[in-house]
Each structure stands twice: as structure tokens, then as C-alpha cells.
Amino acid sequence: MMIPMVNPLRLLLVDDDPFTRLTLCATLQTLKFSNIAPAQSVTEAISIALEIKPQAAIIDLDLGEGPTGIDLAHKLREMFPRIGVVILSTYAEPRLIGSNQQPMPERAIYVVKQSISETNTLLDAITSSLNVITSHGMVNSAPSPVEDLGDIQIDIMRLVAAGMSNAEIASSLIMQEGSVEKSIARLIKKLGIKASQKQNQRVLIAHEYHRLTK
Amino acid sequence: MSVGETEVALPQSRSLAIRFCGRWIISWKLLIINILISGFIIVGGDLSKADENTSIRLWLFYLLLAYASVILFSTIIHRTLFKNRATQPVPLWMVLAFQFVFGSIFTTVYQLGIVASRLPVQLAAPSRIILIISTSIWLGLSSSALADIWEEISRRHNELVARRVHLMILELNQKNIETQLRNELQIELEMGLQESNTELIQNLQRITKGMYLKPSKISQAIKNSAEQSIRPLSKALWKASADSYPRPRFGPIALSAMREQPIQTFWLASLIVLSQSINPFIEIGFWRGLLILTITVISVTAICETSNFILKRAPRFGIQIFVTAFIFLQIRRRVTEIQLERWGHTSLNASTFRTQLIINALSFISLSILSAWYVINEQSLNKFQDEINEEQIAAITRSKQTSDIARDLSRILHGAVQTRLVACAMLIDNSSKTGDEVSLNLALLEALSILQAPLPKPEVSLDLSSEVARKISLWEGLCSFELLIDPRLENLQNPEPREVGRLIEEGISNAIRHGKASTILISIMLGASGSVVIQIDDNGSGISKSNIGKPGIGNAIFSLATGGSWSLTSLDRGTRLLAVLSTNKTKD
Numbered sequence: 029m030m031i032p033m034v035n036p037l038r039l040l041l042v043d044d045d046p047f048t049r050l051t052l053c054a055t056l057q058t059l060k061f062s063n064i065a066p067a068q069s070v071t072e073a074i075s076i077a078l079e080i081k082p083q084a085a086i087i088d089l090d091l092g093e094g095p096t097g098i099d100l101a102h103k104l105r106e107m108f109p110r111i112g113v114v115i116l117s118t119y120a121e122p123r124l125i126g127s128n129q130q131p132m133p134e135r136a137i138y139v140v141k142q143s144i145s146e147t148n149t150l151l152d153a154i155t156s157s158l159n160v161i162t163s164h165g166m167v168n169s170a171p172s173p174v175e176d177l178g179d180i181q182i183d184i185m186r187l188v189a190a191g192m193s194n195a196e197i198a199s200s201l202i203m204q205e206g207s208v209e210k211s212i213a214r215l216i217k218k219l220g221i222k223a224s225q226k227q228n229q230r231v232l233i234a235h236e237y238h239r240l241t242k
Numbered sequence: 243m244s245v246g247e248t249e250v251a252l253p254q255s256r257s258l259a260i261r262f263c264g265r266w267i268i269s270w271k272l273l274i275i276n277i278l279i280s281g282f283i284i285v286g287g288d289l290s291k292a293d294e295n296t297s298i299r300l301w302l303f304y305l306l307l308a309y310a311s312v313i314l315f316s317t318i319i320h321r322t323l324f325k326n327r328a329t330q331p332v333p334l335w336m337v338l339a340f341q342f343v344f345g346s347i348f349t350t351v352y353q354l355g356i357v358a359s360r361l362p363v364q365l366a367a368p369s370r371i372i373l374i375i376s377t378s379i380w381l382g383l384s385s386s387a388l389a390d391i392w393e394e395i396s397r398r399h400n401e402l403v404a405r406r407v408h409l410m411i412l413e414l415n416q417k418n419i420e421t422q423l424r425n426e427l428q429i430e431l432e433m434g435l436q437e438s439n440t441e442l443i444q445n446l447q448r449i450t451k452g453m454y455l456k457p458s459k460i461s462q463a464i465k466n467s468a469e470q471s472i473r474p475l476s477k478a479l480w481k482a483s484a485d486s487y488p489r490p491r492f493g494p495i496a497l498s499a500m501r502e503q504p505i506q507t508f509w510l511a512s513l514i515v516l517s518q519s520i521n522p523f524i525e526i527g528f529w530r531g532l533l534i535l536t537i538t539v540i541s542v543t544a545i546c547e548t549s550n551f552i553l554k555r556a557p558r559f560g561i562q563i564f565v566t567a568f569i570f571l572q573i574r575r576r577v578t579e580i581q582l583e584r585w586g587h588t589s590l591n592a593s594t595f596r597t598q599l600i601i602n603a604l605s606f607i608s609l610s611i612l613s614a615w616y617v618i619n620e621q622s623l624n625k626f627q628d629e630i631n632e633e634q635i636a637a638i639t640r641s642k643q644t645s646d647i648a649r650d651l652s653r654i655l656h657g658a659v660q661t662r663l664v665a666c667a668m669l670i671d672n673s674s675k676t677g678d679e680v681s682l683n684l685a686l687l688e689a690l691s692i693l694q695a696p697l698p699k700p701e702v703s704l705d706l707s708s709e710v711a712r713k714i715s716l717w718e719g720l721c722s723f724e725l726l727i728d729p730r731l732e733n734l735q736n737p738e739p740r741e742v743g744r745l746i747e748e749g750i751s752n753a754i755r756h757g758k759a760s761t762i763l764i765s766i767m768l769g770a771s772g773s774v775v776i777q778i779d780d781n782g783s784g785i786s787k788s789n790i791g792k793p794g795i796g797n798a799i800f801s802l803a804t805g806g807s808w809s810l811t812s813l814d815r816g817t818r819l820l821a822v823l824s825t826n827k828t829k830d
Contacts, residue, residue, distance in 0.1 A: 047688050051685070054678075069716070070717070070719050071716075073719070074720070075719065093716055094713070094716025094717055094747070095716060095717055095751070095754070099720060099751075099754065099755065100720070128752070130756075146671070147671070
């Protein structure tokens with residue numbers, strides 16, 4: 029049996045939680061990555077990136093208050109067009125973190141943390157993020173359950189889950205209340221929520237949102 | 243109960259014509275119920291007359307064929323003429339025509355079955371046709387109206403419960419919610435985790451004291467805990483909301499039916515005409531039948547309307563009026579029967595008379611109960627709606643900023659805690675594979691500390707310059723910043739620095755995300771009447787025409803915070819965002 033060689037890939041690892049960062053570092057080391065640079069914030073990540081010129085970055089989507097992992101990924105792509113990007117998240121879809129987000133950078137790999145059952149999943153994601161650069165085309169980890177939903181519908185879903193009435197949602201999104209109602213009706217249809225006397229459909233939307241953002 | 247201008251308007255009551263002409267004209271549920279009712283009547287009435295010459299199979303075949311024909315007819319109309327009836331009620335004449343054709347098809351096919359199966363029936367064919375068609379129209383219309391009323395009440399009920407759900411969540415966003423929510427979440431989380439993970443915590447405590455347990459089991463338990471025990475508070479909240487609407491109970495409805503409700507003249511007259519007048523109408527000849535029918539309608543209407551008139555003026559004698567009306571209706575019925583017997587109609591025997599009396603009493607009471615059920619539901623819903631309106635006004639007047647705190651906390655709960663638990667599980671997996679005892683112990687201790695005290699404290703700055711500097715620092719690296727703050731704003735209290743910081747962050751994120759800006763100049767100045775003027779200039783790609791006027795949270799944040807006093811203009815290179823935060827705005 030061959031002993032795997034040390035992987036010299038320069039990796040930038042960004043997570044705001046110190047323990048997760050430490051854990052991911054340890055995990056990557058067991059995967060034979062020897063050049064790992066951890067960072068806890070966007071500012072620190074960019075400063076380190078300028079120094080080490082990373083070939084791939086593993087970024088947490090939710091970096092706490094302020095910019096998201098997607099914002100950072102765009103900046104890194106601007107600085108290093110060939111960098112491989114893996115976004116890690118607990119959200120089933122990046123748009124669920126909140127509205128006003130940029131789209132995912134092209135060729136980035138999105139990995140839902142709950143889907144990581146073993147460390148090799150992480151290795152596969154990093155490999156894919158680099159492969160899609162050299163080949164061309166996009167690799168998705170799994171079809172998103174909300175990919176059919178528009179940005180406004182995702183906003184509405186989030187606001188329904190926050191307990192807002194249609195009138196409040198309309199006011200928050202500067203829309204007509206009638207349009208909100210129609211959007212909710214379409215949302216219900218797209219999410220496959222069935223009408224039931226026992227459970228309110230808005231509550232089911234909220235449950236669905238919480239399920240997708242757990 | 244007065245709740246002022248913001249009271250939500252009650253939905254207007256639907257007219258009877260609209261109730262007849264909406265989605266319930268054709269409904270599979272109602273069709274099945276009507277088939278069961280009519281089948282029960284037909285089987286009980288006609289089949290009892292079968293003799294040895296009757297072919298029951300043939301009769302049954304034609305009965306089923308008649309049902310199949312009307313189902314086919316309904317399906318065709320459902321898919322064509324009445325396709326949009328749920329949103330655009332069809333004209334009443336079309337509904338009547340539909341019910342007429344429906345009844346005619348059924349009657350024709352069934353009548354062919356009567357002839358083919360040699361079933362001896364009392365009535366001549368034309369009279370039966372009139373009887374069945376009238377029954378069909380009456381049954382169709384009344385069931386549509388009833389279903390529509392039922393649906394309306396259910397819909398309003400659901401809407402109100404949904405609003406209460408929203409309100410219960412809003413209620414949580416009160417002035418001191420940060421503390422309350424934190425405590426509740428912490429307690430709920432700890433309780434939930436401890437209940438479902440007592441074994442896990444014990445295992446962790448044991449292993450951290452040096453006792454051996456299989457790491458893979460612990461990591462799996464931690465993963466399960468992360469997935470299942472994070473949101474107990476929200477689940478409890480939904481359940482409490484759904485139970486908050488008081489459903490009217492049968493006892494008060496039945497009492498109110500006799501004591502308070504006006505008699506439903508139209509429905510009662512229809513029922514009486516249909517059940518009692520058509521048979522004799524046919525037997526005693528057309529003109530005499532018409533006379534009896536007219537007298538029946540007039541006398542029933544007179545009794546009911548007189549009772550309702552008296553009830554309005556002397557409501558405390560409700561039960562007496564109700565009973566008297568019933569007695570008068572029975573006297574009217576007896577008088578009619580005597581006259582019918584004189585004209586040659588078969589007289590009733592004592593047992594039939596008793597049975598009919600009971601059926602009459604039940605129909606009379608049922609109609610009143612139905613009416614009472616509707617009225618009490620209406621009253622109850624209106625009361626519930628009034629309560630909700632008041633709660634809503636109270637909830638809206640509370641600070642909206644607290645919802646941000648709640649969201650921050652929920653993000654901490656859903657994101658950080660779960661992430662950290664999953665991370666622990668991963669590290670335990672790895673450490674056990676590599677045999678790295680130090681990492682394993684570290685992971686176990688971390689898991690234990692998360693389970694015992696999972697919530698970190700959120701960060702909030704109190705003065706304007708440090709709050710703005712904190713917000714900018716989050717974005718540093720993505721863009722370069724210049725910041726100018728009017729020194730007179732150093733001790734700003736109103737509007738709150740947090741609000742200013744929130745708007746600045748929104749402006750920064752827009753400039754970077756949508757304008758791809760590399761330099762941002764932020765100026766915060768003191769405006770007229772103590773207002774705060776925020777100006778954010780960037781060197782980005784400018785305003786995208788496709789985004790102007792587009793609904794979205796970004797635009798809404800500025801509109802809500804400034805009351806509409808904000809603008810976005812193009813510069814030679816880049817964009818300028820100007821927003822004025824007035825002093826009074828945040829006081830509300």
C-alpha cells in the first residue's frame with residue numbers, strides 16, 4: 029500500500045469560530061495538507077492571502093456580522109482568478125442567509141456542513157474546486173431544494189419565518205400586499221406545501237425555512 | 243371595542259348569490275355527500291315499493307348510470323364553463339341552468355331505469371321529474387351556500403390564527419427581549435439538550451475523567467444532538483399559537499339557536515315547500531296544488547317573519563317565541579292537511595304523523611342551530627379579530643430594532659452552536675482515527691462546554707464613532723474606507739448609533755456587492771433639527787437601471803429608517819447615497 033504524499037497546496041481557511049477553525053485545520057492536516065493558513069475574518073483573510081497567494085480557499089459562508097463568505101470569495105477571485113473556492117455552510121442554499129447577497133462566484137463549490145459525513149468529502153470538494161478551474165464547468169455538491177425560488181420568494185420565506193404579516197412583508201420589501209399574497213401562494217406551490225385544516229401554511233413555510241437553515 | 247385608525251377592516255359578508263355561484267357549485271366532496279343523501283332518499287322511498295316483477299339489478303344499474311352521467315356532466319362543466327368560478331363567480335342564471343340540467347339528466351336516466359326495471363311507483367312520471375329536479379336544485383344550491391359559509395369561517399379562522407402566530411413572535415420582540423430571549427433560549431436549549439442528551443453528557447463527563455468510551459458513538463450522538471435539539475423554543479411557540487383561538491362550543495350554540503336567533507324564513511319555507519307541498523300538488527290537480535303551494539309559502543313566511551319581528555322587540559322572550567312559532571307552523575301544516583284530505587289526498591295515519599312531527603321539529607331546530615353556529619362564529623371571529631388588532635397595534639409600537647437582536651441570537655443558535663457541535667464530532671472522528679489523544683480530549687471538553695453553556699454574547703458598541711468604526715472594520719480588505727464624522731455627533735443618543743451603523747453597513751454592502759466599489763467615503767453630518775445626514779460616496783460601477791425601484795430588503799431598510807428621506811444618485815464615477823435620519827423617527 030502506498031503512503032500518500034504530503035499535499036503542498038496552499039490553502040486559505042476562513043472561519044470566524046476559533047474552535048471550528050482549529051478543527052478544520054486538524055482535519056485538513058490529516059488529509060496531508062501541509063500549507064494551511066487560517067484566518068478568522070475577511071480583513072485577516074485578505075491580508076494573509078496577499079502574503080501566501082493561496083491556490084484554494086475554504087470559507088465559511090456565515091462569518092458573523094458584516095460580509096459573508098461569498099463576499100470574500102469574490103474578492104479572492106478578483107485577486108487570484110484561478111483560486112479554487114469551497115464555501116462551507118449550514119444553510120441548504122446560500123441565499124437563505126439573507127437577502128441582498130451576491131451570487132456564488134463562478135466555479136465555486138458549495139458544501140452543506142450537515143452533508144459532510146467523513147473527512148474525504150472535504151478533500152473531494154477541494155479537488156473539485158481545483159478541477160473545475162482547469163477543466164471548465166461547474167460542480168455542484170447537490171441540487172438545492174430552493175433553486176426554483178426567486179430572490180424575492182426567498183426573502184418572503186425568511187420574513188414569514190420571522191413572523192411578519194403580509195402587510196409587514198409588503199412594507200419591508202416595498203411591494204403591494206396583493207403581490208406578497210401571490211408570491212406566498214406560488215411559494216407554497218413550489219415548496220409542495222399541501223393545504224390542511226390542522227396546520228397553517230405559513231407555519232409550514234416557517235418550518236421549511238428553519239429546516240433549510242438549520 | 244375601539245382600536246383606532248389602524249384597525250384591520252372586517253371582510254365584507256358575501257351575498258347569497260355569490261355563495262351560490264363560487265367554487266362550490268361543483269365540488270367532489272359535496273357531490274359525494276349529495277349522492278349519499280339522494281341515494282338514501284331514493285333507496286328508502288322507491289326500493290321499498292319493489293315487488294316480484296321488479297328487476298333490482300336493472301334498477302341499480304340505472305341508478306348508478308344516472309350518477310355516472312351527472313358526474314360526467316359536472317366534470318365537463320367544471321373544466322369548461324365554470325373553470326374560473328373560484329376567482330370569478332358565474333352568473334346566477336347559469337348556476338340555475340346548470341342545476342336544472344344536472345337534475346334533468348339524473349331524473350331522465352333514473353326514470354328510464356324505473357320503467358325498465360318495472361318498479362311500481364305511486365307518482366306519475368312528470369310529477370316525479372318535477373320533484374327530483376326541484377330536490378336536485380335545492381340540494382345543490384343549499385349545499386353550495388353552506389359549504390361557502392363553512393369555508394369562509396375556516397378561512398377567517400386560519401387567517402386569524404396565522405396573525406396571532408405573527409403577533410406572538412412580535413410580542414417576543416419587546417423592549418427587554420434581549421435578556422428574555424437569551425434566557426429562554428438558553429434554558430430551552432439546555433433543557434432540550436440535557437433531556438435528549440443526558441446519556442451524551444454523562445458519557446462526555448466520564449470520558450473526560452479518563453474512562454474509555456468508543457469515540458464514534460460519542461461523535462454520532464453529538465451530531466444527532468446538533469440536528470435535533472437546537473430549536474425547541476420556536477416549536478413551542480408555534481404550538482401555543484395554534485391553540486390560541488377559542489372554538490365556539492355546541493352548548494351555547496344550541497341555547498342561542500332557540501333564544502336569540504331569528505328564524506331563517508327563506509330556508510325554512512324552501513324546505514317545507516319541497517318536503518310537503520309537491521306530492522299533494524301533483525295528486526290534487528294543478529290549480530289546487532298551486533293554491534296550496536302559494537298559501538304554504540305565504541303562511542310560513544308570515545309566521546316566521548312575525549316571530550322575528552317580535553323577537554327583535556322582546557328578545558328576552560326568545561325561547562317562548564321560538565316554541566310558539568314552531569306550534570303555529572304545525573297548526574298551519576295540520577290545516578293544510580285537512581284541506582288536502584277534503585280534496586282527496588291520502589290522509590296520514592297516527593304513526594306517520596308522529597314521525598313527521600319529529601322530523602319537522604328536528605329540521606326547525608337544525609336550521610336555527612346552523613344559523614346560530616354562523617352568527618356565533620362571526621361574533622367570536624370578530625372578537626378575536628378585535629383582540630388581535632389591539633395586540634398588533636401594541637406590538638407594532640414596540641421597538642422594531644429588537645427583532646434584529648432576536649435574529650442575531652437565532653443566528654448564533656442555529657449557526658455557531660450547531661457548527662461547533664458538528665465540528666466537535668468531526669474532530670472526535672479524526673482524532674480517534676489518528677489516535678491523537680490531545681485533540682480528542684480537546685474536542686470532548688469543547689463539546690461538553692457547548693452543551694453546558696452554548697450562547698456567546700453579542701457585540702454592541704454604544705457611541706457613534708466606535709459603532710461606525712466597528713461596522714467598517716468588518717468590511718476592511720474588501721474595500722478602502724475614508725470616514726468623516728461631525729464632532730457634534732460624538733455623544734449622539736437619538737437616533738441611536740446602532741441605527742446609524744446599520745444604515746452605513748447596508749450602504750457599504752450595496753456599494754461592494756452591487757457596485758464593485760474599491761473606495762468608499764463615508765460622511766456623517768449633523769443636519770437640520772438635530773437630524774443625522776449620512777452620505778456614502780463610492781467609486782463603483784454606478785446604479786444599475788434594472789435595480790431601480792426593484793423591491794428588496796436593501797431599499798426597504800433605508801425607506802423605513804428614514805421615512806423615505808434617502809436618495810441614490812450617480813456621480814461621475816460611482817454612486818452617492820444620501821440618507822437623513824430624523825430625531826423623531828427613532829423615538830416612535
